[in-house]
Amino acid sequence: MASDQNTGAEVILYAESPAGTRTILFKGVNEQTGPGGSPDGAQATVKANELPRMPPGKVLLTGGVKIIPAVKLKVADGVDASDCVFNIPVTDVNGHLKYLSTADLGISTDLPASTPASQISDLGTGYELSNGEKLVLGGIDGSQGATYFMSVENDTA
Numbered sequence: 001m002a003s004d005q006n007t008g009a010e011v012i013l014y015a016e017s018p019a020g021t022r023t024i025l026f027k028g029v030n031e032q033t034g035p036g037g038s039p040d041g042a043q044a045t046v047k048a049n050e051l052p053r054m055p056p057g058k059v060l061l062t063g064g065v066k067i068i069p070a071v072k073l074k075v076a077d078g079v080d081a082s083d084c085v086f087n088i089p090v091t092d093v094n095g096h097l098k099y100l101s102t103a104d105l106g107i108s109t110d111l112p113a114s115t116p117a118s119q120i121s122d123l124g125t126g127y128e129l130s131n132g133e134k135l136v137l138g139g140i141d142g143s144q145g146a147t148y149f150m151s152v153e154n155d156t157a
Contacts, residue, residue, distance in 0.1 A: 005153055006154050022068070023059060062133070079115070089147070107123045
């Protein structure tokens, strides 16, 4: 479906421990985390020099921890999960960079148009690190932080 970016929404990535304790790994404004948005579920900005960059984080994530994507809307609105696009870098302890996609993060939760502003809502089930897996959010690509893209969209059609 055609969509429009949720203007001013705050995009949040949490680390959730097996006990349910959450730590904020990342916060950013939707227009900056996903320049141009992702209408129809396609990432609008694809040139690396136009994407934001995320250096390696300081929190080491280990097996059993989940990376949970969430959103805090600026105005009452909905979210169309099928149009959201997430492509976030993570780095293992050996320095290997990989990307977690919308599917990896389990983003499949539509939020109704009546979702109130300032309410923090999970966008999906998250990515659970397997036993023995150790990652940090972000990474190095060349001499700079790794590029990323996160866009939260509403349904306009």
